[in-house]
Amino acid sequence: LLFGKNIASVVGELPLYTLAMVLFTVASGIVSYHQIRKEYIFPVVGFLLTIAQVTGLVLFHNSLSQVVVVMFGSALLQLIVMTLLHIFREQIRVLIVNTMDFLGLFSRITALPFAPQKLRILIFNWRDTNHVWGGGAEAYIHELAKQWIHMGHSVTLFCGNDGKTPRNQVVDGVRVIRRGGFYTVYVWAFLYYMVRFRGKYDVVVDSENGIPFFTPLYVKEPIFLLIHHVHQDVFRIHLTFPLRQIATFIESTLMPKAYRNNTVITVSESSKKEILRHNLAREEHIRVVTPGVNIELFEKREKTEYPSVLYLGRLKAYKNIDVAIRAFANVYRAYPDAKLVIAGEGEHMSELKKTAGALNLNGSVRFTGRVTEKEKLALLATSWVAVQPSSFEGWSLAVLEANACGTPVIASDVYGLRDSVVNNQTGLLVPPRNDHALAESMELLIANHALRKKFSVEAHEWSRSFSWEKSAQDFIEYITGILQQQKKPIVTQKDRLSLAEAKNI
Structure with missing residues (x-):
């Protein structure tokens, strides 16, 4: 009586229509989740499926049953497509990127x-x-x-x-x-x-x-x-x-x-x-x-009031940052106000955080993630000492940049770092993967202000021996030398496109 005599036909369609609405809700939740993550392929595909739904309703709307079937079919299709996108989104992303890269060959x-x-x-x-x-x-x-x-x-x-x-x-x-x-x-x-x-x-x-x-x-x-x-x-x-x-x-x-x-x-x-x-x-x-090193970008600043140790670089296994954390645990026992800052990103971060947590250092070891140039300069300049405990390096730019701020570096005694760190002048070299030796060197420079000051002066002077202008010029001279040997002319303006x-x- 309340809804009229046609309500019986409507009630028969309610279960399927309700299920359609549930499917739409789940599919919309998947779209919203990925849209928040800025994965815009999901709303784009959702929009295209909505167009398909509207098209279906335009073509099939002669009866309530047809409308409900179209709504259910489009909801089911949307849920299936969004689920597949969610499961295979990385593979689909790679396919799209490679397609764009291929088209770029002709753009x-x-x-x-x-x-x-x-x-x-x-x-x-x-x-x-x-x-x-x-x-x-x-x-x-x-x-x-x-x-x-x-x-x-x-x-x-x-x-x-x-x-x-x-x-x-x-x-x-x-x-x-x-x-x-x-x-x-x-x-x-x-x-x-x-x-x-x-x-x-x-x-x-x-x-x-x-x-x-x-x-x-x-x-x-x-x-x-x-x-x-x-x-x-x-x-x-x-x-x-x-x-x-x-x-x-x-x-x-x-x-x-x-x-x-x-x-x-x-x-x-x-x-x-x-x-x-x-x-x-x-x-x-x-x-x-x-x-x-761009010496003009770096400056000496007042160091932190507490003992501060800095690692700056990629968080990779061969960089041995876990050794630095274990060494710092020994330092922390002698100097409870000391802080270790690990600045950088990499696939080893989660494991390093677990190491710090296992040693009860969560309050004294800070992971910054990737830092801006301004933040990097501040960290390099205010730290008492920087560490580079890597097992393999070609040179390490972070060493020169720390030196340019008057910060000495403790590094592994391995090739590359032997070149960038002048032992007992700009810093100290220690055996690789030896947390005891690294801890002793940290404590030495924390405790001995005069030695730390001496290394700071020497490190800053050492950094002034390097410039990107000279390095770029050296590289270009090697290039032009080879071109002359091979009698390859340097292309002039009129020869260029x-x-x-x-x-x-």
Whole structure:
């Protein structure tokens, strides 16, 4: 009586309609969850499915039963699609990114300005400084590239994309093209060179981060292989079968054969010795270009009132930050007001936090994550001492940057760090993975103000011996020397593409 005589037909459709509403609600919850996480493919697909639903209602609305069936069918379809998207979202993201990278082969890349009698430099590196896992190797490349831009050269950096940065970007005058991921960047480097870059550059810098880009197999321009440090021990300790064997074979056997006629650039005399020890290149082909430091950006500041120790860098297993935490636990017992700051990101963070928690150091060890340049400068300048307990380094930019702030460094006595830390002058070298020795050195510099002050003065003076301007100039001189030996002319303005022509690159 209350709803009229047609209510009987409506009541029969209520169970299916109610179920449809439940399915819609669950699907909408999945969409909202991912939209909050800025995964916008979910609302886009949801919008397309809504259009399909409206289309179904327009075509099938002759009866209430048809409407209910359309609503139920569209709700079920939306829930199934959203569930599949949720389960396979990473695979779908990779597919979309690779599709965009493929289409990018045929899109325009705007040319950068260049000067007459200057070089067009193409760099292949697996990451750049804006990558979520970017570190010292990426900073080295970027700082050199900035200096080359200031010298009038044009620089293009081709690297991997973490999915959080633009695919094409100009950073400090450097054109950055981001394609592919951890492994596929090597494939895209080959494809983009063959389709877009071939014949448009004077020199190629191939950055080896364990695995090089094997540019001698397809690049016709002069190639410079950049090796920060040898990775054989990293592979042996931190990779599992069969990746360990594959990576070791690539670096130790395939790479020397592929690059046997190319110049190798490395960052320290220690790295040069390691390259020779592993027979990765001939001595006459190796040149050393040390990192620099922008001394004008760093300054001495008042140190913290309490003993403060800083680790700045990537959080990777071979960096041995767990050793620094265990060493600090001993320091903390002698100096309860001491603090350890671990600044940086990396895949080892969760394990390091567990280590600190197990040692009851949660209140004294602070993990900052990735820091801004301003925050980094403040940490370096105000800390009493910095530590670099790594097992393998080519050099370590963080050492020079700490020194530029008058902060001494305690580091592992390993190749690379032996070059950047002058033992008993700018800091102390200790046996690698020896938390007892590291703790003793920390306590020595905390307790001995005069020694810490002496190291601070020496460290600051040592840092002034390095500059990115000099390093960039040294690198360019090696390049021009090879070009002259090979009688390769530096392309002049009239030989280059015009800006209009370059837009079709």
